[in-house]
């Protein structure tokens with residue numbers, strides 16, 4: 001029976017026959033000693049952690065932001081004059097473990113920039129790929145328990161590169177002509193997948209390489225029906241593992257069950273779960289120990305790693321294909337060496353400082369018990385309905401000193417406007433208590449701060 005392994009091998013043979021297979025040739029930048037020896041780690045939070053969740057706005061910016069938000073009926077600007085600017089508590093970032101301000105991450109970036117500057121600048125296939133990038137790829141493959149890894153300029157670029165490479169398989173297998181409908185790739189995509197997946201799919205569709213089937217959010221019955229009706233052989237299912245707007249998890253074990261039934265290629269975007277989920281931070285695949293059942297896993301270093309850049313962990317064969325056909329990988333400058341060095345340090349710290357993962361999950365638990373909302377992850381989506389209600393709630397939170405944004409159409413459907421709140425290991429129980437107290441003044445919560453005075457955290 002034909003399967004993805006034979007299709008990918010055939011696509012690689014075609015590329016090889018046409019001299020189109022590409023590989024990276026790392027530039028060797030001498031680094032001083034083994035970096036992991038110099039990385040300092042700590043057994044609990046320190047003062048620098050606060051810098052990742054405390055921000056300041058200029059008075060002018062604060063006024064402008066408030067100016068974009070409606071005044072409550074009968075309200076006036078007096079309260080604005082009272083609060084104004086100064087420090088705010090950030091509940092809207094993606095630096096889930098607070099690593100962006102860690103001394104080891106700062107030191108790695110500083111040392112690399114001192115030794116090598118911000119170069120070499122160029123795309124990975126030309127001259128932008130170094131031993132730093134190579135080492136980071138090896139660490140990510142190890143973290144995710146996969147054969148290989150390919151770094152991309154961003155997480156957005158990683159999804160675009162993967163999907164353009166995927167689409168190219170259908171053309172490569174019918175060399176010299178356009179694939180018929182049955183010869184295309186059938187992509188099944190969750191309705192709430194990230195914009196980078198949606199854009200990648202739209203592009204491949206326009207090029208007539210793929211047929212697209214959108215299944216209802218996390219609805220495995222709907223996916224099963226679509227799969228069973230589809231006559232195309234080459235099927236792919238792609239989903240966020242932890243959804244960026246709703247904060248819920250994809251039903252990974254059910255997807256794996258369907259994969260066994262239909263033999264599709266399973267791709268997950270683990271951007272928000274990497275380093276946050278799993279004992280060692282391996283993300284959703286580590287929770288279920290199902291790394292072998294997930295064919296391709298994408299992620300980003302711009303969230304829990306606190307740095308920048310995207311990655312794809314997969315087999316060496318898939319890596320060869322993506323680096324030869326993934327346009328956003330091929331035609332974009334790779335990220336600078338200090339970013340690679342800092343990301344490498346962040347991965348090391350995240351592995352050693354396991355208390356950070358415990359801390360963020362304690363904060364999730366604290367929020368759940370104080371608010372009564374059934375949250376299951378550090379991404380909290382409080383749906384308030386109309387655009388006006390969301391903006392009024394956002395205004396109240398802003399005036400209470402919380403940096404939280406209202407999410408509106410087109411990012412979310414009309415009448416499901418929401419406040420999106422993200423938690424971090426750098427938040428304290430007291431931060432969560434104050435947050436819930438402020439929320440309870442503008443939103444009806446199931447529990448209005450029941451045990452707001454007591455920590456549920458054991459940290």
Ligand SMILES: Cc1ncc(COP(=O)(O)O)c(C=O)c1O
Pocket residue numbers: 154155156157159194196240244269271272300301302309310
């Ligand atoms: C699920 C998901 N995938 C990909 C990305 C893109 O990552 P990056 O910010 O590194 O481009 C994001 C960022 O918001 C995301 O939420």
